[in-house]
Amino acid sequence: xxxxxxPYLFSYKGRCFPVQELMNPxxxxxxxxxxxxxxxxYMITYPKSGSAWMQQILVKIVDAAHPDMEEEADxxxxxxxxxxxxxxxxxxxxxxxxLYATHLPPDMLPTGLKAxxxxxxxxxxxxxxxxxxxxxxxxxxxxxxxxxxxxxxxQDFMDGKVYMGLWFDHVRAYxxxxxxxxxxxxxxxxxxxxxxxxxxxxxxxxxxxLTDEAIDHVVExxxxxxxxxxxxANYKDLVEKxxxxxxxxRKGVAGDWKNFFTVAQNEYFDRVFEEKMSxxxxxxxxxx
Ligand code: A3P
Numbered sequence: 603x604x605x606x607x608x609p610y611l612f613s614y615k616g617r618c619f620p621v622q623e624l625m626n627p628x629x630x631x632x633x634x635x636x637x638x639x640x641x642x643x644y645m646i647t648y649p650k651s652g653s654a655w656m657q658q659i660l661v662k663i664v665d666a667a668h669p670d671m672e673e674e675a676d677x678x679x680x681x682x683x684x685x686x687x688x689x690x691x692x693x694x695x696x697x698x699x700x701l702y703a704t705h706l707p708p709d710m711l712p713t714g715l716k717a718x719x720x721x722x723x724x725x726x727x728x729x730x731x732x733x734x735x736x737x738x739x740x741x742x743x744x745x746x747x748x749x750x751x752x753x754x755x756x757q758d759f760m761d762g763k764v765y766m767g768l769w770f771d772h773v774r775a776y777x778x779x780x781x782x783x784x785x786x787x788x789x790x791x792x793x794x795x796x797x798x799x800x801x802x803x804x805x806x807x808x809x810x811x812l813t814d815e816a817i818d819h820v821v822e823x824x825x826x827x828x829x830x831x832x833x834x835a836n837y838k839d840l841v842e843k844x845x846x847x848x849x850x851x852r853k854g855v856a857g858d859w860k861n862f863f864t865v866a867q868n869e870y871f872d873r874v875f876e877e878k879m880s881x882x883x884x885x886x887x888x889x890x
Contacts, residue, residue, distance in 0.1 A: 607763060610747040617707060617767040620745040625685055630710060633684050638714030641698040643808065644722045645681060648772040649705050649765055650735035651727035652790040654850055655824065657681040658835045659801055660701050660723070662820040667810040671697045676834040684712075705766045708779050716783050721808055724776050727790035728886035729769045730859035730871060733759045735852065737862070740764075742848045756867055760874060770878045777882050791856045791887035797821050826854040857889025 604612035604621065611618040619625050645660055647653045657677045665671070673680065682691045684704040704711065715722070727735075737755045740746040746765060749755035755764075762768030779785060786807040793800045798821045805812050812820070822828065829835040830851040840846045863871065 608747060610745065611763070611765070615710060617710075618763065618765060619685070620743075620765055622745045629689055630685065630706075632689055633706075634710065634713050636684075636689070636692045636712050636714075638712050638718050638720060639698060639700065640718045640720065642700050642702060642715075642718075642720045644711075644715065644720055645701065645703045645725070646722055646776065647703075647705060647725045648727075648732060648769050650732050650739055652725045652788075652793065653703055653705075654835065654837060655790075655793065655829070656723060656725045656788065657701075657703055658824050658829055658832075659804060659820060662823050663801070663805055663808065663810055663812065664699060664701065666812050666816040666820060668697075668699075676839065678837065678839070705772075707767075707772060707775050708783075709775075719784050722783050722785040723788060723804060723807070724785050725788045725790060726773055726884075726886075728856065728859075728888050729773075729875070730863065730868075730888060731790075731856060732769055734859045734862050736764060738848070738852055739850070742846045742850070744845055744847070752862055753867075756863075760871070770874075773884070774879070774882065777884065789886070791890060794854075794856055794890055795887075797824065826851060855890070856887060860889065 604626070605614065606621070607613050607618055610621055612621055613619075614627050614630060619630070643660060643664075645653065645656050647656070654677065657680070661677055661680045678686075681701040681703045684702055685706055714720075733756065736759065737749060737752060740749050740755065749758075758764050759769070762771065766772060776785070776787075786804065788800055788804065798817065801817055801820050801824070805817065823832070823835075830849065833839070837846065837850045841849060859868075
C-alpha cells in the first residue's frame with residue numbers, strides 16, 4: 603500500500619511521486635537494477651526545468667553524430683523517462699547511444715550509472731519560474747492535483763509537497779554528485795541567452811564533434827517556436843490522449859514569476875533560498 607501524502611501524491615524514500623499505475627515503489631526499486639551501458643546518456647532535471655528542451659537537443663545532437671540511426675519515433679520514445687514506462691523500455695532493442703530522462707534524485711538512479719561512468723546532463727532553472735511552470739502544469743497534467751489557488755500551491759512548493767519533493771533538495775543533491783558522476787550542468791536561462799553556446803558545450807561534454815552547420819541545425823530545431831509546433835518534441839500525443847489539457851511549451855521565458863508572486867511571497871522565497879542555498883557555488887538568472 604502506498605504512503606499517501608494526498609490523494610494525488612505518495613511518499614517513498616522521502617520524496618513525493620504522483621499516484622499512477624506506472625509509478626510505484628516496486629518499479630522504482632527495480633529501476634536501480636536495470637541494464638546500464640557506458641554509452642548511455644542521461645538527462646536529469648527537477649520537473650519543469652527544461653526537460654523537453656534538453657531532450658530535443660540531445661536527440662538532435664545524437665542524430666547529427668549518428669546519421670544512420672535517425673528514427674521516426676518522438677522524443678518520449680527516444681528519451682524515455684525512467685519513472686514513466688521505462689522498465690518495458692529496457693526490454694526493447696535500441697541502438698547505442700541510448701538516451702534516458704529522469705527526475706529521480708541521485709540515490710534512486712540505476713546503480714550502474716556511476717559504476718560505468720555514464721554521462722549525465724543536469725538541467726537547472728531558477729526556482730521561481732519552476733514554481734510558476736509547475737503551478738500551470740498542475741492544472742494540465744491530470745495525475746496532479748489542481749491547485750486550489752496560487753497561494754496554496756506556493757506553500758506546497760516551499761514545503762516540498764509537490765511532484766518530486768523539494769526543489770532545494772534536488773538541486774543540492776545533484777551539486778553533491780559533482781565529483782561522483784560524470785555530470786555536465788546546464789542552466790535554462792543560459793540556454794535562453796545563448797542556445798548555440800550551450801549546445802556546443804553539450805557536444806563537447808558528450809565528445810560529439812559536429813560541423814558548424816550541424817550545430818546550427820540542432821539550434822534551429824530546438825527553438826521554442828519550432829518545438830511548439832513539432833509533434834515529435836511537444837508531447838502533443840499526451841494532449842491528444844487528454845493526459846495533458848494544455849501544451850507543455852507554455853511560455854518559455856525567464857521572469858514569468860513576476861506576474862504571479864506577491865512582494866511578500868518573493869521576500870519569503872528569497873529568505874528561504876538564502877537560508878538553504880547560500881553555501882553552494884550556484885547563481886541563477888531570475889529574469890531576462
Ligand atoms: P513554462 O511553463 O515556464 O513556459 P519541462 O520540459 O521540464 O517540463 O519544462 C517545461 C518548461 O520548459 C515550460 O516552461 C516550457 O515552456 C519550457 N520550454 C520547453 N521548450 C522550450 C524551449 N525550446 N525554449 C524555452 N523554453 C522551453
